[in-house]
Amino acid sequence: xxxxxxxGWDTWRLAxxxxxGDNSRQRQVxxxxxxxxxxxxxxxxxxxxxxxxxxxxxxxxxxxxxxxxHRFLTANGMTCHEVDSSSIEVNRRxxxxxxxxxxxxxxLRMLIRYENGERNVWRVVNVPSFEDETRRHPHRxxxxxxxxxxxxxxxxxxxxxxxxxxxxxxxxxxxAVRRLRMWDGQGLGEDLTGRLLRQYEGWQFADRxxxxxxxxxxxxxxxxxxxxxxxxxTLLALKGIGANSAWLFVAEVFGWRRIGNVRQxxxxxxxxPTPYASGRSAREQGISKAGNRRLRAMAVEIAWCWLxxxxxxxxxxxxxxxxxxxxxLRKIGIVALARKLLVALWRxxxxxxxxxxxxxxxxxxxxxxxxxxxxxxx
Numbered sequence: 001x002x003x004x005x006x007x008g009w010d011t012w013r014l015a016x017x018x019x020x021g022d023n024s025r026q027r028q029v030x031x032x033x034x035x036x037x038x039x040x041x042x043x044x045x046x047x048x049x050x051x052x053x054x055x056x057x058x059x060x061x062x063x064x065x066x067x068x069x070h071r072f073l074t075a076n077g078m079t080c081h082e083v084d085s086s087s088i089e090v091n092r093r094x095x096x097x098x099x100x101x102x103x104x105x106x107x108l109r110m111l112i113r114y115e116n117g118e119r120n121v122w123r124v125v126n127v128p129s130f131e132d133e134t135r136r137h138p139h140r141x142x143x144x145x146x147x148x149x150x151x152x153x154x155x156x157x158x159x160x161x162x163x164x165x166x167x168x169x170x171x172x173x174x175x176a177v178r179r180l181r182m183w184d185g186q187g188l189g190e191d192l193t194g195r196l197l198r199q200y201e202g203w204q205f206a207d208r209x210x211x212x213x214x215x216x217x218x219x220x221x222x223x224x225x226x227x228x229x230x231x232x233x234t235l236l237a238l239k240g241i242g243a244n245s246a247w248l249f250v251a252e253v254f255g256w257r258r259i260g261n262v263r264q265x266x267x268x269x270x271x272x273p274t275p276y277a278s279g280r281s282a283r284e285q286g287i288s289k290a291g292n293r294r295l296r297a298m299a300v301e302i303a304w305c306w307l308x309x310x311x312x313x314x315x316x317x318x319x320x321x322x323x324x325x326x327x328x329l330r331k332i333g334i335v336a337l338a339r340k341l342l343v344a345l346w347r348x349x350x351x352x353x354x355x356x357x358x359x360x361x362x363x364x365x366x367x368x369x370x371x372x373x374x375x376x377x378x
Contacts, residue, residue, distance in 0.1 A: 001050055002115070003041065003078075004107035005060035005069070006100045007031070015104035016044040020112050024105055034072065059111045061085045062125045070127050081111065086290075087123035132256035135228070139248050142213045143294075145206050152203035159196055163188060173200050217243060218367050228255040231349055236363035238348070238355070240309030243366065245302050252295050254349050262343045269296045271339040287335060299338040306341055314356030315340055 006013040009031055016025040025044055029036035045054055058073055059081040073080040088110070090096070110121045153169045160166055163182050167173060177196050180188055187193070221232055221243060228250055235246035235254075259265050266272045270291030276283050289296070307316050315337060323333025344355040354360065 001045060001048060001054055001056050002108060002111050003056060003058035004104050004111055005058060006104040006107065007060055007063070007065050008100065012037070013100045013104045014040055015108040016048065017108050017112065018048055018050070020109060024108050026101060026104060055079070057111065057115055059083055059107060061088070061107070067127045067133060071130065081114070082125040082127055084123040084125055089121060126257065128256050135251045135255065138213060138217060139244070139251055142210060145209045145213065149203055149206035149210060152199055152206060156196060156199050156203065159192065159199070163192070169200065169203055217247060221247075222364070222367055231255055233363045234349060235345060236366055237360050239359045239361050240305045241302065245298050248294060248298050249345065252292055254346065259346060265342055265346055266339050267291060269299055269339070269342055271296060271299070271335065271342070299342050300334060303334050303338040303341050306337070310358055313358045315344065317357070
């Protein structure tokens with residue numbers, strides 16, 4: 001039996017079927033009501049004339065609900081495909097009708113086609129374990145707090161710009177803002193000063209959270225015993241790779257993904273080329289940008305760091321020889337270097353191959369100068 005889930009916040013629609021030519025049986029249950037899902041599956045088997053132990057294959061679109069439903073369905077003996085929404089084929093000929101019923105019907109038909117060997121109808125998400133998924137939270141939370149701190153800082157600077165002033169947002173800001181005078185010698189006024197100080201309190205709170213998370217990360221790198229942290233230390237031992245990038249690379253990809261070849265890695269990062277050739281027209285459209293945006297952004301950033309800190313490496317020499325002239329050419333070439341560097345880091349972790357000409361350092365030296373606080377007692 002095949003089941004397609006169309007997930008909403010309040011309700012879920014389930015479409016059941018056994019073959020492409022059959023009319024689907026559709027039912028609606030309350031969102032996240034797992035008992036109702038089990039009951040509808042049992043009723044559908046009876047209605048469709050299937051045995052109680054008949055195999056079940058199901059699918060749903062990856063999105064807000066994450067991977068927990070996949071784990072629930074597989075734990076109950078079903079085969080589940082979590083589908084990349086952007087890979088689902090759509091008829092572009094004209095405006096199309098869209099309802100939950102039609103979406104569930106389409107998913108069901110595509111599921112049956114997929115299970116019958118038509119593997120190009122969509123792309124299936126590689127679902128991590130719960131432990132691998134939770135590993136992503138520290139650096140993603142740190143990213144959120146940094147974004148919030150930047151918002152507060154930009155808002156403060158914008159407010160000061162309206163009165164022709166500027167100040168550095170740091171620990172001395174409250175005293176400095178009270179001393180500020182406008183062009184006519186007057187102070188900023190009670191309302192503007194109060195707003196600036198309240199914005200500063202938000203900046204200060206975000207800054208404190210960032211420091212706490214960074215300290216926790218250093219503590220785990222220095223003293224943690226989890227096997228995946230050894231991979232973080234291995235990357236950290238390369239000159240030019242810092243705690244931010246090493247942690248992100250391992251938590252997002254290298255700590256749990258099984259990568260078969262370099263093409264898979266390039267596709268995962270969205271760094272694969274997208275050629276366009278039709279008739280006499282042939283051009284390159286740039287990279288696909290269809291992969292992990294955090295991995296891609298960090299790979300490009302580290303590629304620039306690699307040129308600075310590993311100037312004698314084979315990758316840096318290749319870059320200078322191929323893209324060394326012109327700022328525009330360097331910006332294009334850095335993407336190619338980022339892809340090559342990702343491949344080199346993957347081989348370094350999987351096979352122990354140090355990138356050609358790369359300089360190694362003691363990873364502990366990158367944590368030196370930072371006071372690592374002990375984790376609070378439980």
